[in-house]
Each structure stands twice: as C-alpha cells, then as structure tokens.
Amino acid sequence: MGKRNLYLNNTPVEEARIIYENALKNRIKMDYEEIPTEASLGRITKEAVFALCSSPLFNAAAMDGIAVIAERTKGASDREPLELKKQEDFIIVDTGDPVRYPYDAVIMAEDVIEMDDSSIKILEAAVPWQHIRPVGEDIVAGEMLLASMHKIRPIDIGVLFSGGITNVKVVKQPKVAIFPTGTEIIEPGEAPKEGDIIESNSRMFEAMVASYGGIAERFSPIEDDYDKIKNAVSGALDYCDMVIVNAGSSAGTEDYTVHVLRELGEVLVHGVAIKPGKPVILAVIKNKPVIGLPGYPVSAYIGFETFVKPILAMFTGEHGYESNKVKAVLSKRLVSSLKHKEYVRVKVGEVDGRLVASPLSRGAGAAMSLVRADGFCVIDQNCEGIEAGEAVNVELYRSLSEIRHTLVSIGSHDLILDLIGDLMSIHNPGIYMSSTHVGSMAGLMALRRGEAHMVPVHLLDEESGVYNIPYLLRLFKEPMALVKGVKRIQGLMLQKGNPCMIKGIEDLAGCRYVNRQRGAGTRVLFDYRLKLSGMDASLISGYEREAATHMAAAALVASNSADAALGIYAAANAMGLEFLPIGEEEYDFAVPVEYLDLPEMQSFLQVLKSKELHHRMDEIGGYQYDMAGEIIFIHQ
Amino acid sequence: MGKRNLYLNNTPVEEARIIYENALKNRIKMDYEEIPTEASLGRITKEAVFALCSSPLFNAAAMDGIAVIAERTKGASDREPLELKKQEDFIIVDTGDPVRYPYDAVIMAEDVIEMDDSSIKILEAAVPWQHIRPVGEDIVAGEMLLASMHKIRPIDIGVLFSGGITNVKVVKQPKVAIFPTGTEIIEPGEAPKEGDIIESNSRMFEAMVASYGGIAERFSPIEDDYDKIKNAVSGALDYCDMVIVNAGSSAGTEDYTVHVLRELGEVLVHGVAIKPGKPVILAVIKNKPVIGLPGYPVSAYIGFETFVKPILAMFTGEHGYESNKVKAVLSKRLVSSLKHKEYVRVKVGEVDGRLVASPLSRGAGAAMSLVRADGFCVIDQNCEGIEAGEAVNVELYRSLSEIRHTLVSIGSHDLILDLIGDLMSIHNPGIYMSSTHVGSMAGLMALRRGEAHMVPVHLLDEESGVYNIPYLLRLFKEPMALVKGVKRIQGLMLQKGNPCMIKGIEDLAGCRYVNRQRGAGTRVLFDYRLKLSGMDASLISGYEREAATHMAAAALVASNSADAALGIYAAANAMGLEFLPIGEEEYDFAVPVEYLDLPEMQSFLQVLKSKELHHRMDEIGGYQYDMAGEIIFIHQ
Missing domain, CATH: 3.40.190.10 (Periplasmic binding protein-like II)
Incomplete structure (x- = not known):
C-alpha cells in the first residue's frame, strides 16, 4: 500500500497549544520598527509614547471675541457699561489665537457692544482666565500619550501629532510564508481537469494572516516531492518568521510534510484531537514556528484559528480579539465523540427574542457551510453531545446586530431563495435572509419549535x-x-x-x-x-x-x-x-x-x-x- | 470687529442628517470595479457572485484507502474474508483522488488486510457511495456563493477560488479630499512658534476615512484666504467624490469656509445642535458632498462620526458597523442643555460585576480625553440631564472584554500611574489599568459608591x-x-x-x-x-x-x-x-x-x-x- 504514516497522534487541543507555545516562548522575539505616525493606523506601539510638546502650546482664546485685562474690567454692569480702548485695553481674538501677558481673560463677541473702530463697551466684568484654554490643557509635554502594546486608532494619530510625535515605534509585522503543496493542486484560473483541485486554502490563509497583523508571502503550489518541499521550507525560513505548509500533513502515501519537517527540525505535535482539523503538525525549525495544516477547507480554517492565530499573536502582541460569544438554544441534538474537541458550524437566528443555533453540515470539506454559518458551537472533548433545547455557547463570526436583522427561513430548497436574499440586501441594506435547506417537513417542525420565521x-x-x-x-x-x-x-x-x-x-x-x-x-x-x-x-x-x-x-x-x-x-x-x-x-x-x-x-x-x-x-x-x-x- | 458670521443655525442632529441624506440620495451613485479575488479582503460585493465550477469537480475519495465496486464486495465478513485483485477489483486512492466509474465506494486503509502487492482481503462489504465526496458536495456550479453587498472575509476568498472566481466586482472606494485650513496651522514636524497650532485633525480624518472604506487624499494646510480655499475645493471636486474642509466653519473673522461653499454650490446646513461639534457645514457642490468640520479635535471627531461616516456609507454600502452599546450606571450627575444633543466622553469600568460610567472632561479641545475615554454617553437634545446612579446607554469604542480586564483606579494623580499601567500591559498582555484623576478625596467617595477597585x-x-x-x-x-x-x-x-x-x-x-x-x-x-x-x-x-x-x-x-x-x-x-x-x-x-x-x-x-x-x-x-x-x- 505504499508508505503511509498511519500513526498520527491525538494530542488534546489545549495540551498541543501549551507544548507549542512553551517551545516558542523564548524563541519568538517581538521585533519593532519606526514608522511615520500617519502610517501607524492599526499598528501596535512597541513602547510608551510621551508628548514632545504641549497642546495648546500657549494660552489660547477659547472663544471668538476680545482679550482683556480682567483687572481693568471691574465695575462694568448693565447700568454702567465700561468703555475699552483697542490695543490699550483689549485686542480682538479668534478662537485659538494666543492670549499674551498682560491679557488674562477673553470676553465673547456676543457680549461686546461695538462703538467705533477703536472702542467697545462691555456690560459685565471678566473673571481672570475666563474663556482661555491654558497651555497644556489638552496635552502636557512629557505626559504619556499612549502606553506600550496599544493598538493605534484614528484619534491616537491626531493626539500623537498634537504632541509633536511624527514617528512612532511599533511592533514589526511577522512575515509568514505560505506553501500550498500537492501534485493534484492547480492555480486558480487554470482550466481544471478531472482529478485537479483548485488551490484556494493558501489564498484564505493569506487573508487570515493579513487580518491578524502579519505579512503573508504566498508561494505557487509545490508538487508532492520530498526535496522540493524541503528546499522551499528551508529557504523561506532564512528570511520569514513563520512557515505554513498546506496539506500533506495527514497520513496518506504522498504526505511528505511531516517527514520533511522532522528532517529539518523538531516536530512537537503531529495529530490533534480536534474535529475537523486532526492532522495538524506543529514544528520548530531554525528556532521558528513551522505549521502543517490539513487540506480540507474547514479543517484548514479551524487549524489556522486554533494554532496559527495564537502564534501570530506572540509576534504581534495583539490580544484584543474579542470573541463574540453568545448563548443560544440548540435546535437539534448533537452527538460528538470523546476522541476530539469538535467545532460544529451553526446558523444562528433570533426568533421571538430567542437566539437559536441550528447545526450545519459537519463535513470537513464543506467550505460553503463555513460561508453560510454564523458561528461555531464548540463541543469539548470530554462531552459526548448536547441535547436539543439546551443552551450552548456560540462563537459568532457575524455581528449580533446583523443576526437580529435576519429573516430566518428553514425548509425546502429552491434557487429563488438565494435570489430573494440577494435582492433584500440590495433594496434594504442591513436586512438579511438566512436560509437553511432541510426539506419542507423538517422546516415545519422547526417552525413549531420556534426556530424560524418562515x-x-x-x-x-x-x-x-x-x-x-x-x-x-x-x-x-x-x-x-x-x-x-x-x-x-x-x-x-x-x-x-x-x-x-x-x-x-x-x-x-x-x-x-x-x-x-x-x-x-x-x-x-x-x-x-x-x-x-x-x-x-x-x-x-x-x-x-x-x-x-x-x-x-x-x-x-x-x-x-x-x-x-x-x-x-x-x-x-x-x-x-x-x-x-x-x-x-x-x-x-x-x-x-x-x-x-x-x-x-x-x-x-x-x-x-x-x-x-x-x-x-x-x-x-x-x-x-x-x-x-x-x-x-x-x-x- | 471685522466680518463675522454670527448667525450660525442650530438644526437638530437628526433633522440635519435627513436634510443632507435626502439631498444626496439621488446624487451619490455606488460605483464598482473588478479586482483580483486575492485582493478583495474587506471589500464589498457589488453584485451576487455565482460559482463557475463545482467543488469537488468530480467524485473524490473522502479517505485514504481503496476504491472498489460495491456490488463485488457483497458477502465479505469476519468469517469469510473476501479477496480482491488490484486494478481488477480495486485501485489505491488517497483522500481527494477521483473515483471513476465503475468504482463506486471507498474502503478505508485501516479496514484493509494486505496480502501481497496485487491482492488484499476485506472483512466487510462496502455500501455504494461510502467514503466518497460526490461532485458538487461543497459547491455546485451556478450556485450563489456570495450575495450582493457582502463584505468579503478570508473564508469567502477561499470559496470564491474553489468556485472558479478569480476576479470579483466590488464597490469602488470613494476618494475623499481633506483640506486643513488656517493661517496659524503648521505641518507636523515643523518647530512651532507661539500662536502656531500643529495640524493633526486631517491626519485623524485620513485614518477615519480609511477605517470606513474610503481613500483619503490629504492636502497641505491652506492659509485663511478666500480664493485659495475656493480654488482648492473646486479643483478637488473634479476628481474626488467628497471633500472635507477642516476649520473655518465657525463664525470668526477669518472663517471663510461657509462663504466659499455658498459661492461654489449650496449650503444646506450651517450649525447643528450638537455638543461638541456645533459649527458643522453640510453642502452640496457639483452634486458632491462637501462637509466643513470644526477645528477643535473632539468636535472634529464627533462631527466626522455623525455626518461624514453615514455619507461614506452611501458610497461604500457598508452597513455592518455594530455600535457596541452597553448599559452602565452613571457615577456623576450630568446636566445638559435643551439647546443640543451632547456627547459626553466616559470612562467605563467593571467593578463587582457592575459597569460604571464616569464622565470625563467635556471640553471640545481635550483630545486626550477622547484617547482616555472608553466610550460616549449621549444626552438627547430633549433631556436636561441624567442623575448619578441612573442607568445610561454607553457607546463603547473599546471592547467589553478589555474593559472587563481593566483595573479601575480613581483618585490622586501621579506620574507613576502611567508608568505602572504601561508596565502592566507589557508584563501581562491583556490586562489594563485605567486611571481617572479626581483627587484623593473624590476618589475615596467613588470607591465607597463601588465605582473603583483602587x-x-x-x-x-x-x-x-x-x-x-x-x-x-x-x-x-x-x-x-x-x-x-x-x-x-x-x-x-x-x-x-x-x-x-x-x-x-x-x-x-x-x-x-x-x-x-x-x-x-x-x-x-x-x-x-x-x-x-x-x-x-x-x-x-x-x-x-x-x-x-x-x-x-x-x-x-x-x-x-x-x-x-x-x-x-x-x-x-x-x-x-x-x-x-x-x-x-x-x-x-x-x-x-x-x-x-x-x-x-x-x-x-x-x-x-x-x-x-x-x-x-x-x-x-x-x-x-x-x-x-x-x-x-x-x-x-
């Protein structure tokens, strides 16, 4: 039967993660670079940033009007208006203009009675420092503007410039090489023959790396050839921070990845108790992480989320991913095995104020079910299943507000459902339709259980x-x-x-x-x-x-x-x-x-x-x- | 006193928005462009995308093993193992390999007993179509992959490629010209003299435009000169979709913006009942939106969020911004005027399982308070204020999980607080400190009310x-x-x-x-x-x-x-x-x-x-x- 690696391990997910993170802890060094402040949106500060100058830089008028010496305005009242001479007693100021000694208060334009070009009247005395923005009111030179490991937002960019910061030290983005492998793999755009598989995972990985703050370098597919794979991985490690090898990670006759990685370095984990996603390889070569991910799209996606994302975070320092967890009622019994932690794709709908999660196809190859899903329901390894009607945690990857504006249709399939959903998004942006195809009868049963609108x-x-x-x-x-x-x-x-x-x-x-x-x-x-x-x-x-x-x-x-x-x-x-x-x-x-x-x-x-x-x-x-x-x- | 535009209107926020959106509804046309699928992350589909080919393209082995003709495996059992001949009764297949007629079932490698190079034994009959992924199991040619107006995610890119889509029609990103104006304005990096203000708003706008799906073109500051501003705005409208003019939108002696915009086109709103942010100008010139925003950083930010963002959405079709609203208990009485809708910056902390919102500085110039804030509490125009202890809606712009991992310190100020917070983010990523400076005594009172940890x-x-x-x-x-x-x-x-x-x-x-x-x-x-x-x-x-x-x-x-x-x-x-x-x-x-x-x-x-x-x-x-x-x- 050829050379097969039948002996894939079944390491529990958390254990695999700890083994790998521990191995990399002292090997991954968070690098930094200095970039222009205007290019820093979304980047993470490597160290705290302190203001170089104050804002305002001077005492400034907070209103349009006149700057006066408060002392000289004493006694002004409705009954006894006080006349002030231009240049002598007051000067005209617009908002933001400096107010210099001896002026120490601003009177608003609305409260000034104009007489002629050189004099005005006021009906009320000014309190010292009224309507003046004192120097440093917003930013004081030397104060900390942003802490270390802070993700830079638009408002931060404004404040950095106000504080005189034109360059900022940020965490460097790790470079991730992505190698699709497999003799049957063809590049998108080529006309496929029977037996060909259009390469798509690496393009998905590329986008995931970018989303998580890395820089992806995607290579053309490599055929199933031990030496070619070995040379490619080894070469990329000379200038990349991390390598992902896609497919060939299982135990088939042409699954070379694990052998290559063993030769080049150390394979810490081969095979994880996760479904879909089992044939994951976690290796360290030249002190850098090299990860083998399975070829089925859903396994590839879950493998990336589970193992690549946390390693990327070790480079980027990005910790703010909020997992959008909600409680939902499970619409259908889910049986799982004690052999693995399972990620079940679910559609989530809000019907009558109640969130309902309906499991979708569990096949590893069903990428479309990932597109159609609203999130995952995770069944722990030590759990044999969940009964219908039980409340489950769902990790949403669609926003809750979108879900709340979604018409939930469960029932028979027809091509026009997609067309209707499409026209709804065009005519009423922000309103969606989700359709699950279970057949007419099963749809009516779901409606009776309160899981659908239609x-x-x-x-x-x-x-x-x-x-x-x-x-x-x-x-x-x-x-x-x-x-x-x-x-x-x-x-x-x-x-x-x-x-x-x-x-x-x-x-x-x-x-x-x-x-x-x-x-x-x-x-x-x-x-x-x-x-x-x-x-x-x-x-x-x-x-x-x-x-x-x-x-x-x-x-x-x-x-x-x-x-x-x-x-x-x-x-x-x-x-x-x-x-x-x-x-x-x-x-x-x-x-x-x-x-x-x-x-x-x-x-x-x-x-x-x-x-x-x-x-x-x-x-x-x-x-x-x-x-x-x-x-x-x-x-x- | 020079030429002042004392007569700013006070149009309610919602009214201003409706006036402007109605004026633009038939003038803004959502444009599109065709781009390579791999470059489409985060872009929005202009029309529904249908698969060009199926995935898999053929019946494929779902397991490593042998492909057999089910009919010929009948009768195999533990007691009477059945011998099968290679090429005749079976062929070896790896996962993903095509299974062609007359083969119609796959037996897993684990269930096969090898005899010699040309024959094997099985102990169980195969059910037709077992362990075969039928053609189109994931994607059927012609089926809708993505609906119109869908924001493309990494998984969508994978599915597009699998469905044979190498180019995708997406909504074109609007080009937004940004003009900072003001004689007192200097470019960041120049050494400021007294009276100078470092230009920072336009850089913040640049980042906001990018965050909301537009392309910003930022110009160097223009001095307060009627003709220069006029020529700049008019010129930009020849090739940009939208123009933002910053500052000069108020009623000071050198506030030319509104006059320029009136000459060039139609000013629909000048002055909105919003605090901070009142002197907003909403104009239409050459059928394009031109918006004047105030100069104070906080006013500029709120003006952008309130008026520019929804107009950008008319170009981009982006509707999925989830406002992250939470209920929090107000820590301090807030009085507001019936003259305007007010956005009060608040710090939000979770103390003892309860979210508490503490108002920060309400000055329009305090950009740092925007950096330090966790969100806004909005006081409607028809509301005179909110009492301490009342539950308020807060629009968070920090994630709830970050807030939950934040140590809330309210009290006396010292420089070392910033240093401690900084070191905490370095040593325990994902843990934060928020400090509000109100003085020792006010801090102790806040602690008694359960609003702080320390x-x-x-x-x-x-x-x-x-x-x-x-x-x-x-x-x-x-x-x-x-x-x-x-x-x-x-x-x-x-x-x-x-x-x-x-x-x-x-x-x-x-x-x-x-x-x-x-x-x-x-x-x-x-x-x-x-x-x-x-x-x-x-x-x-x-x-x-x-x-x-x-x-x-x-x-x-x-x-x-x-x-x-x-x-x-x-x-x-x-x-x-x-x-x-x-x-x-x-x-x-x-x-x-x-x-x-x-x-x-x-x-x-x-x-x-x-x-x-x-x-x-x-x-x-x-x-x-x-x-x-x-x-x-x-x-x-």
Whole structure:
C-alpha cells in the first residue's frame, strides 16, 4: 500500500497549544520598527509614547471675541457699561489665537457692544482666565500619550501629532510564508481537469494572516516531492518568521510534510484531537514556528484559528480579539465523540427574542457551510453531545446586530431563495435572509419549535390533491399565513441525450437514481408517483442515495455519477440536463401571522412581488409567479 | 470687529442628517470595479457572485484507502474474508483522488488486510457511495456563493477560488479630499512658534476615512484666504467624490469656509445642535458632498462620526458597523442643555460585576480625553440631564472584554500611574489599568459608591500627622487594605531662576499662583501649610484657578502664565522648573480587601514591586519606594 504514516497522534487541543507555545516562548522575539505616525493606523506601539510638546502650546482664546485685562474690567454692569480702548485695553481674538501677558481673560463677541473702530463697551466684568484654554490643557509635554502594546486608532494619530510625535515605534509585522503543496493542486484560473483541485486554502490563509497583523508571502503550489518541499521550507525560513505548509500533513502515501519537517527540525505535535482539523503538525525549525495544516477547507480554517492565530499573536502582541460569544438554544441534538474537541458550524437566528443555533453540515470539506454559518458551537472533548433545547455557547463570526436583522427561513430548497436574499440586501441594506435547506417537513417542525420565521414548503396532500394548506391546518394551532410563492415544474433530470432512454418513472428500474433527503417535498412527490405507478422502491438502485438540494442532485447526474434524479426545471437547465416534466407544484411560504409585520418579512414580501425578481425567474425558467406575494390566512 | 458670521443655525442632529441624506440620495451613485479575488479582503460585493465550477469537480475519495465496486464486495465478513485483485477489483486512492466509474465506494486503509502487492482481503462489504465526496458536495456550479453587498472575509476568498472566481466586482472606494485650513496651522514636524497650532485633525480624518472604506487624499494646510480655499475645493471636486474642509466653519473673522461653499454650490446646513461639534457645514457642490468640520479635535471627531461616516456609507454600502452599546450606571450627575444633543466622553469600568460610567472632561479641545475615554454617553437634545446612579446607554469604542480586564483606579494623580499601567500591559498582555484623576478625596467617595477597585491617596490627617490610614478608618466599614506606594517630595514649582524670589509659602502674596482642584491631596496640603503660616487664602491671586494634574500646573508656570504652584518634584523636573521642597508625603493606594485577589490587582502589585518600575522612578527623581507594594490591613 505504499508508505503511509498511519500513526498520527491525538494530542488534546489545549495540551498541543501549551507544548507549542512553551517551545516558542523564548524563541519568538517581538521585533519593532519606526514608522511615520500617519502610517501607524492599526499598528501596535512597541513602547510608551510621551508628548514632545504641549497642546495648546500657549494660552489660547477659547472663544471668538476680545482679550482683556480682567483687572481693568471691574465695575462694568448693565447700568454702567465700561468703555475699552483697542490695543490699550483689549485686542480682538479668534478662537485659538494666543492670549499674551498682560491679557488674562477673553470676553465673547456676543457680549461686546461695538462703538467705533477703536472702542467697545462691555456690560459685565471678566473673571481672570475666563474663556482661555491654558497651555497644556489638552496635552502636557512629557505626559504619556499612549502606553506600550496599544493598538493605534484614528484619534491616537491626531493626539500623537498634537504632541509633536511624527514617528512612532511599533511592533514589526511577522512575515509568514505560505506553501500550498500537492501534485493534484492547480492555480486558480487554470482550466481544471478531472482529478485537479483548485488551490484556494493558501489564498484564505493569506487573508487570515493579513487580518491578524502579519505579512503573508504566498508561494505557487509545490508538487508532492520530498526535496522540493524541503528546499522551499528551508529557504523561506532564512528570511520569514513563520512557515505554513498546506496539506500533506495527514497520513496518506504522498504526505511528505511531516517527514520533511522532522528532517529539518523538531516536530512537537503531529495529530490533534480536534474535529475537523486532526492532522495538524506543529514544528520548530531554525528556532521558528513551522505549521502543517490539513487540506480540507474547514479543517484548514479551524487549524489556522486554533494554532496559527495564537502564534501570530506572540509576534504581534495583539490580544484584543474579542470573541463574540453568545448563548443560544440548540435546535437539534448533537452527538460528538470523546476522541476530539469538535467545532460544529451553526446558523444562528433570533426568533421571538430567542437566539437559536441550528447545526450545519459537519463535513470537513464543506467550505460553503463555513460561508453560510454564523458561528461555531464548540463541543469539548470530554462531552459526548448536547441535547436539543439546551443552551450552548456560540462563537459568532457575524455581528449580533446583523443576526437580529435576519429573516430566518428553514425548509425546502429552491434557487429563488438565494435570489430573494440577494435582492433584500440590495433594496434594504442591513436586512438579511438566512436560509437553511432541510426539506419542507423538517422546516415545519422547526417552525413549531420556534426556530424560524418562515418555511418554504411544497407538500402535496395526497387525499385532497391540494398543496401546503392541509399540512398547515394539521400541524399548527396558531393563526398561520400561507404566502404564495411560485408554481414550478418538477421532472426527471436526465443525462444529455437521455442515453438510458427514460420516458417516465416506470423506466427507472435498473438505472442509477439519486434521491432527495427524507421529508423533502420532492421526495414526497417521488414516493407519491412511485405509488401511482405501482412500482416498488427497492427496484430503484440509488433510492437510498440522498442529495440535499436540487442543484446537488443535478450535479450528480451531470457528472455521470447517476442517471436520473427528480428535481426542478431550473436546476436541470442550470446544469445542462435533459428534463422530463412530471408535473407542476406549488412552492409557497408558511409564516405565523404574528411575523408578517416584521420589517425583514416586509422586505421579503416586497421583493417577492418585485418585477426584478420576476425578471430573474424568467431568465432561469420554469417558474410561474402570478400569485407571488399574495397571502392566504389559514383559519382553523 | 471685522466680518463675522454670527448667525450660525442650530438644526437638530437628526433633522440635519435627513436634510443632507435626502439631498444626496439621488446624487451619490455606488460605483464598482473588478479586482483580483486575492485582493478583495474587506471589500464589498457589488453584485451576487455565482460559482463557475463545482467543488469537488468530480467524485473524490473522502479517505485514504481503496476504491472498489460495491456490488463485488457483497458477502465479505469476519468469517469469510473476501479477496480482491488490484486494478481488477480495486485501485489505491488517497483522500481527494477521483473515483471513476465503475468504482463506486471507498474502503478505508485501516479496514484493509494486505496480502501481497496485487491482492488484499476485506472483512466487510462496502455500501455504494461510502467514503466518497460526490461532485458538487461543497459547491455546485451556478450556485450563489456570495450575495450582493457582502463584505468579503478570508473564508469567502477561499470559496470564491474553489468556485472558479478569480476576479470579483466590488464597490469602488470613494476618494475623499481633506483640506486643513488656517493661517496659524503648521505641518507636523515643523518647530512651532507661539500662536502656531500643529495640524493633526486631517491626519485623524485620513485614518477615519480609511477605517470606513474610503481613500483619503490629504492636502497641505491652506492659509485663511478666500480664493485659495475656493480654488482648492473646486479643483478637488473634479476628481474626488467628497471633500472635507477642516476649520473655518465657525463664525470668526477669518472663517471663510461657509462663504466659499455658498459661492461654489449650496449650503444646506450651517450649525447643528450638537455638543461638541456645533459649527458643522453640510453642502452640496457639483452634486458632491462637501462637509466643513470644526477645528477643535473632539468636535472634529464627533462631527466626522455623525455626518461624514453615514455619507461614506452611501458610497461604500457598508452597513455592518455594530455600535457596541452597553448599559452602565452613571457615577456623576450630568446636566445638559435643551439647546443640543451632547456627547459626553466616559470612562467605563467593571467593578463587582457592575459597569460604571464616569464622565470625563467635556471640553471640545481635550483630545486626550477622547484617547482616555472608553466610550460616549449621549444626552438627547430633549433631556436636561441624567442623575448619578441612573442607568445610561454607553457607546463603547473599546471592547467589553478589555474593559472587563481593566483595573479601575480613581483618585490622586501621579506620574507613576502611567508608568505602572504601561508596565502592566507589557508584563501581562491583556490586562489594563485605567486611571481617572479626581483627587484623593473624590476618589475615596467613588470607591465607597463601588465605582473603583483602587484609590491613589495622599491625605494628611492634620491631628495625628499620619497619612491616609485615618481617612480609611473614618470612611470605610468594610475590611480595607492600604497598599504602600511611594514617598514623594511636594514643593513649590517656580519659574526658572525664581524671578519672583519666592522662599516659602509666605512669599506667595502678590504672585500669580495656580491651585489644584478641591479634594486633591495637594490642595489639602496647601491649605494646611497656609493655615500653619497664618496666611489668608484671599491674599493669593489665583487661589481659585485650578489645574487638574501636577503636570498641568507645572505647564502653566513654565509658560509664564503663573508664577508658582504646589506640586511634586517629578513634575517640576519634567518641565524644567525651579523646585522649593515643602515636605515629603505618602502616596499610597486604598484597596478593599476583597479586590486584592483580582488578577488585575495582582499584576498591579507585581509591577509596583518590580525593579523596572523603581528604575524608571529613579530616572524621574523625587521618589522613595522602600515600602512599595507592602500591604497594611486596616482593622476597625
């Protein structure tokens, strides 16, 4: 079977971190550089900064008016106005002008009665030092303006200049070399062949390094070649502060990274009890940190956050990352293993004032689930799972205010949901829609548990032949609204040219079919049609194989990994498939009446009725939207 | 009196904002540009982005192992292992390798028994499609990756590349011209003369524009000359999207800005009911926004935040700024006027689990108070004030987690407080000290109200001649600790060469004295010495004039704005003043016993005892620190 490194360790996360940080503690030296103050935004002071001059530099008028000698204004009153002579008793000053000896007070322009060019009258005596900003009122030369290890903000830049500081010593940004490796890896932009993987992790790392105060130097992908990897890493260490090697960190036949790092230096940890992210390598070479991260996007992301970020902080001194933790109610039971600490991506919605966390796909390869997620729920290694309804800590990476302005949709999938969400962000900036695709039935169950504002549904009642309404009557006691969506055509999505000669449901026996998940309206429809045709599900090879969306099912057919799947015209069309219509169905939105007035729902309804959406639906094809946005109130 | 624009309006903030945004709504067009995906971090998508290809692009092995034809593995069991032939029944695959027809399942390496180079045995049948990542599992070609108006994060960059997107359409960053004006303004780095003001606002604006997604173009200061300002503004509008003119926006003799803007276009608002920040000008010229901001740093900052930031958002589409609002208890009564909405800078501390907001200086010129503040408390225009103890909304601009790790010190001022805070940030990154200088007595009162962890005190008990302890016995019922600080020398700080020939307190009559605020230990000491000398305070000119810190008092003497002040040796030394010692005093720290164990307090104690601090104190001079860090427990 070739050379495999089957023996990956399973070091607990915290232990791995401590081992590594201890090894690096005395090796990483926080370096500094002196830069112009105007270029220092977001940088961190290496040492305390003291003012070189005071501000104001002199006693200054705090108002527009006249500077006077307070002593000489005594006795002025409404009854006995006092006349003052220009240059002798007063001078005109604007705000900020110096007030020099013997002048020691300022009278506001509004309180001065002009007589002629050389004299004025006042009705009240001046108190010494009134309306004067004393020298050093804001900044006193020698005082500390900023402490060490302070992250410089715009206002700090203003104060530094006021205090006479034109250059500032800041912590130097560490240089991080990033090496993507793998023979199957191609650069973005090249046309991919089967077996190729477009390199994307290193670009994500680049952006993460920049976000955390480092300077990334990303290299072109290196093929799986021991010497090439070795030379690259060794060369980069001559002028970089840290190296990240991506992939090859696991135990496959071509996973050279750990061997290379062992030869060059010391591997302290190989394999961490974290999911996703296990095959992490933590090494020290030439007294510098070298980290091997796994290739799956989600593992790569979590590995970076867990191990690279804290090491970067040792260089940058950046400690102010506020983890945005909230308590949310878990919508679905989560089982985890004692073998690892697990990071579960969750969507978080606020429904009825309560934050609800719904777990997303747990696959390490599902980068899109990271994009769609609102945060992580962390299950500790010593925990076997969390029950639905329990309160969990969620580390948000979307802001709470965004979440509060998000319409939470859980239910059946259709391409138009993304379009609607998109138009909502355009027309009502600051309002969002989050859609989770679990199928119609599971969506209605989530709505009953108070986890959603709305459920996209297309459920055929076999007895009455009516869509959706019978289900709402059956499942809900509270007043419900059915917001009409679209009629859409469902049919069999088949390979181009229909090589299997499928003419209907009856011809599926012997073909490679791909089904949708249980509770999906499309699956309900398929089962109904099977029943009508009198066919047994066991005859259909792939009946148990599930795809989560119309598009995923279509993609499997398009790639010749299946011969047929039931789905909507839009998906077949997008994937260039043949389409055999089976029938029209009603795809609507179930909404509790009490949510109709939410501004997010109003935005949704507005978009649903908009010409812009209808135009986009025409472009995709297969939709009929005459009733879109009409509301049917369901009375028990 | 020259030409003054006395007639500034007082438009309410919200009204001004609506007037301006309405005027600009149809004039500002959100522009876009196409940039390489790797350069798109933090930029905002102009339109939805759809995947060009799927990920994975093919059915891929999800594990290292062998790809098999599931059908042919039927019947394998522990008792009847099944032998499979290489190339015929199986091929070896690593994670990520394509699995092609007719192979339709992967068996993990761990579950395979190797026999020889060409055959293996398995103990269990494979389920079709097991351990295979189906094509499009992560991304399906054609699916929406990112919606419009989405701020691009590192993970988004990864997904864009995986989806085949190498260029992305993003909202163009608006170009903002910044013009500092004023004849008295000099560039940072030039040696300032009396009357000069170092230009710093424009640099702060530059950084603020960058923080909010614009591109700043900052110009050199323009003198107060109508035509020069006019030509500059008009010229910049030919290629910039927005112009900021700094200062000259008020109603002084040389405030030309509003006249220039009126000639060039339309001034919609001049003067807003906001404090600080009133003299704001909101204009439209050549269909572009031109904003005049006041010159005082705090007014400039608040004017920018209130009026420039929302207009920038009209260009950038950035709506995700989460205002970090918290509820805090107000420590001191705040009176405000019905004439304006007021932004009061506050320090916020968490003491005993309760957030307390303490108002700072309300002067428009106090930029340092903006640096030291943790946030703003906003008093609405229709509110006359807020009582101490009331809960107020505070808009934080420091993170809550930082505030939670901050030791709150309120009391007497000494230079060493800044040094201690600095050393704390160096030795215990992530731990901070915040010190507010209100004098010893006011500090003890704040401690009694639960607003501080610690009070720096130097209060002489006249009867016993003992410092600090008698006050703690008198004022506190709960167990208190007195953490010993330093002995420091107080004396008269006098002008160089002592021109007024002051030999002691007795000689102060007739001199220009500057006092410290009521409740300050130094003032208590001064009063005590006055009493001893039998002198009447009314004989001392300037007894009522107050400076808030030793350094501020020293600066007034140094600038010949006063002849004498009582203060510490360190301040006199820092300002190059003569120093006439009056006596030694004990500057200690009062701490409730229950707070001694806080990690922040432990860090403070550690620094107080450190050689590094003592070394720094020696450099400044005038301190004796033999007992520093010793704790005296005060029993009732």
